[in-house]
Amino acid sequence: xxxxxxxxxxxxxxxxxxxxxxxxxxxxxxxxxxxxxxxxxxxxxxxxxxxxxxxxxxxxxxxxxxxxxxxxxxxxxxxxxxxxxxxxxxxxxxxxxxxxxxxxxxxxxxxxxxxxxxxxxxxxxxxxxxxxxxxxxxxxxxxxxxxxxxxxxxxxxxxxxxxxxxxxxxxxxxxxxxxxxxxxxxxxxxxxxxxxxxxxxxxx
Amino acid sequence: xxxxxxxxxxxxxxxxxxxxxxxxxxxxxxxxxxxxxxxxxxxxxxxxxxxxxxxxxxxxxxxxxxxxxxxxxxxxxxxxxxxxxxxxxxxxxxxxxxxxxxxxxxxxxxxxxxxxxxxxxxxxxxxxxxxxxxxxxxxxxxxxxxxxxxxxxxxxxxxxxxxxxxxxxxxxxxxxxxxxxxxxxxxxxxxxxxxxxxxxxxxx
Numbered sequence: 568x569x570x571x572x573x574x575x576x577x578x579x580x581x582x583x584x585x586x587x588x589x590x591x592x593x594x595x596x597x598x599x600x601x602x603x604x605x606x607x608x609x610x611x612x613x614x615x616x617x618x619x620x621x622x623x624x625x626x627x628x629x630x631x632x633x634x635x636x637x638x639x640x641x642x643x644x645x646x647x648x649x650x651x652x653x654x655x656x657x658x659x660x661x662x663x664x665x666x667x668x669x670x671x672x673x674x675x676x677x678x679x680x681x682x683x684x685x686x687x688x689x690x691x692x693x694x695x696x697x698x699x700x701x702x703x704x705x706x707x708x709x710x711x712x713x714x715x716x717x718x719x720x721x722x723x724x725x726x727x728x729x730x731x732x733x734x735x736x737x738x739x740x741x742x743x744x745x746x747x748x749x750x751x752x753x754x755x756x757x758x759x760x761x762x763x764x765x766x767x768x769x770x771x
Numbered sequence: 772x773x774x775x776x777x778x779x780x781x782x783x784x785x786x787x788x789x790x791x792x793x794x795x796x797x798x799x800x801x802x803x804x805x806x807x808x809x810x811x812x813x814x815x816x817x818x819x820x821x822x823x824x825x826x827x828x829x830x831x832x833x834x835x836x837x838x839x840x841x842x843x844x845x846x847x848x849x850x851x852x853x854x855x856x857x858x859x860x861x862x863x864x865x866x867x868x869x870x871x872x873x874x875x876x877x878x879x880x881x882x883x884x885x886x887x888x889x890x891x892x893x894x895x896x897x898x899x900x901x902x903x904x905x906x907x908x909x910x911x912x913x914x915x916x917x918x919x920x921x922x923x924x925x926x927x928x929x930x931x932x933x934x935x936x937x938x939x940x941x942x943x944x945x946x947x948x949x950x951x952x953x954x955x956x957x958x959x960x961x962x963x964x965x966x967x968x969x970x971x972x973x974x975x
Contacts, residue, residue: 573867574828574842576839580817580820587813597792607825610821614818619783619784620784620814624780624807633777633781635779635780638778660804662775663776
C-alpha cells in the first residue's frame with residue numbers, strides 16, 4: 568500500500584527549508600504547512616524577495632560590505648565619512664555591529680574570514696591582497712583591527728600587524744579586550760563595542 | 772549622517788522571514804545573511820519551490836487533505852484503501868500522524884478546525900456540510916472521531932456524535948484517552964489518569 572505523505576511540492580519545500588541555519592526537520596515542516604495554510608500572501612512575497620536578494624545583492628569590490636546593484640555601496644559611496652581610518656573586520660555583518668555602537672565613522676575593509684590553518688584558510692583566502700592595494704592607493708593614517716578575540720582572530724591580527732607595521736606613518740591598532748575572549752563580535756553589546764573601540768591598543 | 776544598514780533587498784527579505792512561525796528577528800537576520808553568503812544555490816531553489824507550493828498545493832474537495840494539482844489526492848485517489856471507515860480529524864497534518872501509526876487504512880475527513888465559541892468558530896465554519904453530504908452518498912459503517920482531547924475537541928466530538936447518532940447502521944466512536952505508551956504515570960495529568968481508569972480494559 569502506498570504510504571500517505573505530503574504532495575511532492577510540499578516535500579520539496581520542506582527539504583529546502585531544512586537547509587536553512589537553525590531550521591530543523593520539525594521547524595521546516597511547521598513553516599511549510601503554515602505557509603500553505605495561513606501564509607498564502609507571503610509565499611509570493613517571500614519567493615520574489617528571495618529571488619531578488621539572490622540576484623541583486625553582492626559585495627562591494629572595495630570594502631567587501633553587502634551592496635545592491637541599484638544602491639551601490641552605502642559605505643564607500645558615502646561622502647560624509649572620515650577617510651583617515653580603516654577598520655578591518657572578518658564579516659560584513661561585523662560592520663553593522665560596529666555602526667550600531669556609533670563609535671567609528673571611518674572606512675571599513677572586510678576580510679571575509681580569519682586565518683585558520685585547521686579549516687585550511689590561509690592569508691591568500693582572505694581579502695588581504697585587496698587590503699594591500701587599498702592601502703597603497705590611499706592615505707590612511709590608522710588601521711584598526713576589529714577581529715574576533717579568539718586564537719584565529721589574534722593570529723590574523725598579528726599577521727596583519729606584522730605586514731602593516733613596516734608602512735611609515737600608519738598606526739596599527741586592535742580593539743581593546745573589552746569584547747569577551749573566545750567570542751566573536753556578535754556576542755558583545757553596543758557599549759562593550761564602544762569601550763573596545765575607545766581602548767584600542769597600538770601594535771608595534 | 773546616513774546610518775549604515777543592509778541593502779534594501781536584504782531588509783525586505785528579513786522582514787518577510789520574520790513572519791514565519793518560530794522565526795524571530797535574530798533568526799530572520801541570520802537566515803537572510805546565510806542565504807546571501809553561503810546559500811546562493813538555495814535562494815533560487817527555495818524561491819521556485821515557494822512559488823510552486825503556493826500555486827499548486829490546494830486541498831482535496833472530498834477529504835480536505837493537501838493535494839497537488841498534478842497528483843490529485845493521495846488518499847481519495849488510492850484504490851487500495853478500506854472504504855467502510857471514515858476517520859474525522861481537525862487538521863490535514865493529523866492525517867500524517869495517524870498514517871505513521873499504521874493503525875488505520877480507511878478514509879479521512881478533515882474538519883479544518885474545531886468548534887470554539889471563544890474564537891468565533893461554529894459548526895458552519897468547519898467542513899461539516901461536506902461531511903454530511905459525504906455520508907449521504909456513501910455506505911460507511913463506522914465514523915471514528917480522532918479529535919483533540921481538549922474542551923473544544925470534546926465539544927466538537929459531542930456535536931458530531933449527536934448529529935450522526937441518528938443515522939442507522941453507523942457506528943460512531945472516538946479515540947481512547949489514556950496514558951502515553953512508554954511514559955510512566957507521572958507523565959499523565961489527573962484528568963488523563965481518570966480517563967485511563969474509566970477506560971480500563973480487561974486482561975483475560
